[in-house]
Amino acid sequence: MILTVTLNAALDLTYRVPRVQPHTTHRVGEIAERPGGKGLNVARVLAALGHDTVATGLVGGRTGDALRTHLAGTAPGVVDALVPVCGQTRRTIAVVDASSGDTTMFNEPGPTVSAQEWARFQGVYRELLTGARAVALCGSLPPGLSAGSYAELVHIARSAGVYVLLDTSGEPLRRGTAVHPDVIKPNADELTQLTGFTEPLHAAHQARRCGAHAVVASHGPQGLLAVTDEGTWRASPPARYEGNPTGAGDAAVAGLLSGLAEGLEWPQRLARAAALSAATVLAPAAGDFDTAAYGRLLSRVKVAKAAE
């Protein structure tokens, strides 16, 4: 089983409007509601790839109830082990401008989590780890949790002997990296913020010095750069694809962990991650991946060993 953790889950709303114009009133033509939060996106892709997948994290309030209902409806292969909290799960509103295709986002902060709720979550997390091959810790932290919360979860997973991937940003990434996760998956900005370096290879090496055993940095349409103790690789899709990049990073995480669980070597894991990522950009619905495109891309992603 692969476990995913989403501490700041969300009810994602997508609004389509003819054109976004600040300081005016927009009649929303079309609404979509779906479960959001990076760990839940990872879980959906893992389940679609046929892996036993358990999603935990924190949910609360009416928006939390709506999220769970949508999760059961849209990702039936994902076991819902979300832990209830008193506050209300945040909404995110993505307003899609039909004239330009651009998106304007409004993200609520999320519920304030108490110390008691955090302790209760950790208990559930420890239990779930006993059956897990790997765990993905993904996304932002809700209010109330300290910046060291992911570091605690990394430490617990490492102590339990479970392979742990961390995908977050800022101070929670810095602290989580310091306690030696098996892999971190920053994008270019997150990697620069962590290390102070803008050159990808330098930055990835520096991130390993900060504590990560391996670094898989995502560079949007250019693909992935992996620096590990077995070598350094670049995984590049055959072309640049136009589309919606929402969830592309989460699909890459699912690719890495599913490959690990199947005993694939780094180059094959990276090929899968890059192919899933590109197939997500190509999918008509944000955050889903295009199964046919994934199949086509998998053999065409180029994975090249790079100089250290």
Added chain:
Amino acid sequence: MILTVTLNAALDLTYRVPRVQPHTTHRVGEIAERPGGKGLNVARVLAALGHDTVATGLVGGRTGDALRTHLAGTAPGVVDALVPVCGQTRRTIAVVDASSGDTTMFNEPGPTVSAQEWARFQGVYRELLTGARAVALCGSLPPGLSAGSYAELVHIARSAGVYVLLDTSGEPLRRGTAVHPDVIKPNADELTQLTGFTEPLHAAHQARRCGAHAVVASHGPQGLLAVTDEGTWRASPPARYEGNPTGAGDAAVAGLLSGLAEGLEWPQRLARAAALSAATVLAPAAGDFDTAAYGRLLSRVKVAKAAE
């Protein structure tokens, strides 16, 4: 008892952000959730003025549940006689730009109402009218209802001998006006759309020819213009007030109907409506009225009889 009808009730969300910038991601600092829809605003003001108030209309889904919970919490004097429907009550998102104070609105369309649900609502409406002194029909229509829906409700109220005020726009206003409501309360734009005239006095007279027994047109900070079979009046607040005009028109409706229920003559009703409207603009929270300001303004609103 005064009855208010809100066919397209809403869960109103207010987001505060430092600055609205299209095609970027905004972290929302502060969220407020409250019951919305013009008839519910009218009901809240009526209850605050001490009137027995019953709110009916249509609600559904999790957003409808949230609306009812907030209504009970924020307007305990309002009797909730809302009728459940299968679809989900719409959300409205008001994004307040802290740098300018301006608001960007995103309004969901509302639930699609079936013919069976509409028939069930009409049954409840007829029963509630038996105990009502007056009824306010307010706001837009949800999908599924014909543009003649308010005309049906006006006709039923008139047949039951209940004084009926209609506050809507476009085709529903045109059709509703044709079946002789006691009063309509358009703003300047709605009145122009109804009559084709831009000059306020001409337009108001024309609206009476369209079928309304009386017309009370709201002209923002300039106050109200009333054309009735007892005379024509202008009600002007003592100054122009800066603030949030949300709910100012709904407060005017509450002023008119509470005055009617108390047996006040037109000039006193208009003074109350104009004072409540200005006191709503002055209130710190959108849609509430400032009680102290209302008291001060009531004696200072100027109501002048105008030439026909």
